[in-house]
Structures are given as structure tokens and as C-alpha cells.
Amino acid sequence: MRVVRNVLIGFSFLLSIWLSPAQTTPVPSTNQQSRQWFQDARFGMFIHWGVYSVPADGEWVMQIKKIPVSEYEKYAPQFNPTEFNAAEIVALAKSAGMKYITITSKHHDGFAMFGTHQSKWNIVDATPYAKDPLKQLAEECRKQGIKLFFYYSQLDWHNPDYYPLGETGHSAGRPEGGDFDHYLDFMDAQLTELLTNYGDVAGIWFDGMWDKPKADWRLQRTYSLIHKLQPAALVGSNHHSAPFEGEDFQMFEKDLPGANTAGFNKAGVSQLPLETCETINGSWGYNANDHNFKSVPELIHYLVRAAGSNANFLLNVGPNSHGQVQAEAVERLHAVGEWMQKNGATIYGTRGGPISPRVWGVTTEKGSEVYVHILNWKDDYLAVPQVSGIKGARWFRSGEKADITPLNGGMLLKIPERQRDPVDTIVVLERGGS
Ligand code: FHN
Numbered sequence: 001m002r003v004v005r006n007v008l009i010g011f012s013f014l015l016s017i018w019l020s021p022a023q024t025t026p027v028p029s030t031n032q033q034s035r036q037w038f039q040d041a042r043f044g045m046f047i048h049w050g051v052y053s054v055p056a057d058g059e060w061v062m063q064i065k066k067i068p069v070s071e072y073e074k075y076a077p078q079f080n081p082t083e084f085n086a087a088e089i090v091a092l093a094k095s096a097g098m099k100y101i102t103i104t105s106k107h108h109d110g111f112a113m114f115g116t117h118q119s120k121w122n123i124v125d126a127t128p129y130a131k132d133p134l135k136q137l138a139e140e141c142r143k144q145g146i147k148l149f150f151y152y153s154q155l156d157w158h159n160p161d162y163y164p165l166g167e168t169g170h171s172a173g174r175p176e177g178g179d180f181d182h183y184l185d186f187m188d189a190q191l192t193e194l195l196t197n198y199g200d201v202a203g204i205w206f207d208g209m210w211d212k213p214k215a216d217w218r219l220q221r222t223y224s225l226i227h228k229l230q231p232a233a234l235v236g237s238n239h240h241s242a243p244f245e246g247e248d249f250q251m252f253e254k255d256l257p258g259a260n261t262a263g264f265n266k267a268g269v270s271q272l273p274l275e276t277c278e279t280i281n282g283s284w285g286y287n288a289n290d291h292n293f294k295s296v297p298e299l300i301h302y303l304v305r306a307a308g309s310n311a312n313f314l315l316n317v318g319p320n321s322h323g324q325v326q327a328e329a330v331e332r333l334h335a336v337g338e339w340m341q342k343n344g345a346t347i348y349g350t351r352g353g354p355i356s357p358r359v360w361g362v363t364t365e366k367g368s369e370v371y372v373h374i375l376n377w378k379d380d381y382l383a384v385p386q387v388s389g390i391k392g393a394r395w396f397r398s399g400e401k402a403d404i405t406p407l408n409g410g411m412l413l414k415i416p417e418r419q420r421d422p423v424d425t426i427v428v429l430e431r432g433g434s
Contacts, residue, residue: 025245030231034202035248038234039273040349041099041147042307043340045333046277046316047089048104048151048284051111051127053321054078059285062109062157068173069158072109076126084129084323086136090144092325096333097340099348101141102149102205102314105134105194107285108168110158114198118189121158133323138198147202149234150194152187154217155208159183166212184218188225195229203234203248210240219244236275242267249273256309256357274311278302279318280329286318293328296335297423303336303347304373304424308362310352339423346371346396346426354387361424370429371396374415377425382413391432395419402427 027035052059054075062072093101106112112122114134124132134150141148156162157169163178195201204226209217223235223246234248243250250272254262257269257276280299282292294302299315306313315336317329340347346364353363353370360382361375370387386409393402393413403414404427413427 027248028227028231031227031234031248034232034234035273037147038100038203038249038275038312039310039351042312042347042350043096043098043303044100044102044149044275044312044314045093045096045098046102046151046284046314047319048107048286048316049133049319049323050104050107050109050113050285051075051079051123052107052109053081053286053319056286056288056321058283058287058290059104059107059109059318061285063168063171066171068171070173072158072172073121073126076111076121077128079123079127079321080129081133081319081321081323082129084133084136084319086133086140087144089137089319089325090140090146092330092333093146094144094337096315096337097344098146098315100147100149100202101137102151102203103134103137105150105152106156106190107151108153108155108157108208110153110156110162112190114194116190116193118186118193119159134194134198142199147200148198149203149205150198150201151205151207152191152194153208154187154206155211156183156187159186161186164212166215168211180215181218184222188222191222191226192229195226195233201230201233203236205251206235206237206239209237213239213241220246223247234273238277240264240266243270243272247272249275251314252276252311254278256305257311258309274309275314276302276306276309276311277314277316279316280332281326283318284316286320286326288320291328293332296332296339299332299336300339300423301375304364304375305357305362307347307350307364308352308357308373343396343424343426346373346428355385368431370431372413372427372429374425374427375423377415380415382415383407383410384413385410387411387429387431389431390429392430394428394430396426396428397421404429 055061115124115132116122157172160174161178161183236249236251250270253264255265257274281290283290303313317325350364350366353365355363360377361373364371393404
């Protein structure tokens with residue numbers, strides 16, 4: 001009996017680990033469950049917020065305007081975001097249909113938006129605000145059932161130990177010399193604070209490795225630290241290369257997976273859970289002169305096309321120096337949320353569908369249903385490739401039967417005017433038994 005029990009225990013252990021095709025080491029079940037949740041979530045809020053919101057010229061102002069540390073630090077005493085309301089921001093994300101928030105804990109300027117003890121260059125010690133917005137946000141996310149990721153920039157334009165310099169940060173006025181390993185210790189210490197003092201963290205969103213791609217970033221040490229402190233936390237890094245060992249999702253920037261119109265996405269699409277991120281206007285960090293807000297249909301199409309590419313959509317807002325999200329962004333997020341309330345079933349919990357993305361639209365699938373999202377098609381008929389096992393079709397919005405017939409090895413869909421939707425006409429293909 002004991003032998004049988006031991007065999008069963010051994011077998012259940014083997015079941016609890018899983019080899020992800022993109023990795024050679026087993027992925028623990030806690031991490032696997034997080035990846036599953038992440039893929040089901042499909043939609044998140046990116047928040048770029050920091051002391052750069054004071055000059056209100058985007059998060060690269062220190063680099064672009066060649067501002068030395070000595071001058072840049074003068075923005076901190078002006079940063080007093082008394083209008084910041086964590087409950088409102090979390091509620092805004094929920095109203096948009098977002099399931100998680102990814103907020104900048106530290107961007108390239110090195111300014112920590114949390115009460116770190118590793119340096120005084122942070123919102124608690126260096127500003128009149130003197131409070132920890134990430135602590136407030138973490139508590140609100142727990143209350144409102146939203147998961148929280150922390151963006152963390154490995155690139156640092158402020159820390160003198162970020163040396164030798166990479167592509168950027170040459171106007172910061174830091175002294176020559178500096179110990180990069182000491183900087184990495186500093187980084188690991190800040191990550192330890194974030195993964196110890198803020199409750200459950202859904203993941204760490206790294207950025208900035210592209211500044212010194214050939215440096216020894218001690219990735220495995222840092223990734224092991226994260227997975228040890230919070231085994232359910234996911235690791236992703238926006239290094240624009242193929243995923244490294246220890247990374248749990250792959251992100252793309254300003255393009256869908258596999259596309260590279262913006263020049264950031266040089267890597268192929270891995271087997272890891274995928275996410276693409278984009279700005280709601282043209283800037284990540286608050287830019288007072290950027291009124292180039294995307295329309296609601298554009299944002300919905302981005303979300304649907306991301307899901308059709310088996311990816312999440314991380315949509316960014318940049319709060320101002322008072323801690324407020326721009327009214328134009330709030331308005332658009334509410335409108336996207338109304339669409340998600342009606343159509344979210346064709347996005348949440350789905351995976352990329354059996355027909356690969358097309359100019360006319362994409363497909364997503366969940367269980368026995370395939371959702372055909374017709375985003376850009378004016379004709380009365382649409383020919384699509386055959387999808388196996390289809391026993392029927394219906395219009396998602398009206399529930400009425402859809403007229404789809406076999407044609408030359410594919411399927412011909414008739415699209416009556418009354419079934420059309422100006423943003424996304426959705427047909428549900430119902431799969432049979434076998
Ligand atoms: O340089 C950053 C940029 O400021 C922003 O954070 C984006 C968001 O994905 N990432 C880097 C550019 O690739």
C-alpha cells in the first residue's frame with residue numbers, strides 16, 4: 001500500500017510542475033496559475049507617474065532636455081500630489097474593465113514613487129507630499145479586487161553606481177566611476193522592499209535593459225529573488241529581445257505581438273503569456289501639451305486585436321503632478337468599459353482564435369465558442385477559412401442565427417445591415433461535439 005501511495009505522491013508532484021516550451025526549468029504550479037490568470041485577465045491599466053510630472057513634458061524630460069541631477073532634483077520639492085486618490089484610480093481601472101494595474105515604482109530618473117530606505121531620492125523623503133502612493137494603491141487594489149504589478153526601471157539616470165553608462169544618461173553630471181554590482185545590490189534591495197512591504201504583488205515589469213544590453217545584469221539572481229519572495233509574482237522585461245530564463249510573460253510595445261511598426265519589437269513571439277502596451281494619447285508620462293488622445297473605437301480595436309493575437313492590452317495613463325488622471329483619458333476609459341460590459345465575454349478568458357489576425361479583424365476563442373470580430377469590413381459577405389467542428393453560428397449582440405455556409409473549403413458569412421456594429425460586429429461560431 002505504501003508503494004502505491006509513494007507512486008501517487010510522486011506522480012502528483014510531477015503534475016504540479018510544468019515545462020513551459022519557452023523555458024528549460026520547471027515552472028512551479030503557483031507561477032503557472034498566475035500565468036493562467038494573467039492570460040484570462042486580458043486588459044490592464046499602465047500608470048506612468050513620477051516627479052517628471054512636475055515639468056509636465058513626459059518621462060524622458062531629464063534625458064531629452066539634458067538636465068543634470070543637481071537641477072532635476074529641484075523638481076522634487078514642487079511635487080505635492082494632494083489630489084491623488086488611490087480609490088478613484090482603482091475604480092477608474094475597474095470601470096474600464098481592467099483587471100490589473102501596472103504602475104511605475106521607479107522610472108529611468110531613479111525617483112522612487114515609494115518609501116524606499118535605499119536612498120532619499122523618493123516621494124516620501126524628497127517631497128512635501130511625504131506619503132507613499134504605492135502603499136495607498138496596493139491597499140485599494142486589495143480592497144477592490146484588482147491585481148497590482150510594479151514597473152521597475154533597471155536603467156537609472158540618478159544613481160552614481162549605474163556605471164559604466166549605457167546609451168543614455170550622459171548629461172546627468174554624475175562623477176566618473178561607480179560600482180555596477182553595487183547598483184544591482186541597490187536594485188535588488190528596492191525590489192525586496194516592493195515584494196515585502198506592499199502585500200501580494202502580481203508581478204514585476206522590468207524596463208531599461210536595452211540601455212546596456214551587453215552588461216551583466218545578474219538577471220537570474222534578481223529573478224530568483226523575486227520568485228523566492230513571492231512565488232506567484234510574474235516577471236516580465238521590456239528588453240525588446242527574446243525572453244530570458246526566469247521570465248514569465250513577454251511584452252511588446254506600441255505594436256501587436258509579431259509587428260514592429262514602432263521599432264521597439266525586435267524579438268519573435270514566444271510561447272509565454274503575451275502583453276502589448278500603448279499610450280492613451282502620445283505620451284507615457286504626463287505631457288501637458290499632448291492632446292493627441294486615441295478615439296474610443298481605436299482603443300477598443302487595439303484591445304480586440306491584442307486578444308486576437310493571444311495577448312493582453314496594457315493601456316497607459318499618465319497622472320499630472322497633482323495626482324489626477326486627465327479628463328480626456330477618464331472619458332475614454334469609461335466608454336471602453338461600457339463596451340467591455342456588453343462584449344467582455346468575447347475577450348476575458350479567451351485565447352487567440354483559430355483564424356489568425358486579418359485586415360478585416362480577428363478571432364478569439366473560449367470553450368466551444370469562437371468569436372469572429374469583424375472590425376474593418378464593409379461588404380455584405382465575408383469569406384473566412386474553415387474552422388473545424390462548427391455546428392452553428394449566431395450574432396453575438398442579437399443572439400439571432402447567423403447565415404454561414406461552406407464555400408470552397410472555407411466558410412461564407414452573410415452580414416445583414418441590421419446585425420452590423422459600427423465598432424465590432426461579432427459572430428459566434430458554435431463548435432459541436434467531435
Ligand atoms: O523608455 C521607456 C519609456 O519611457 C516607457 O516607460 C516605455 C513603456 O513601455 N518603455 C521604455 C521605452 O521602450
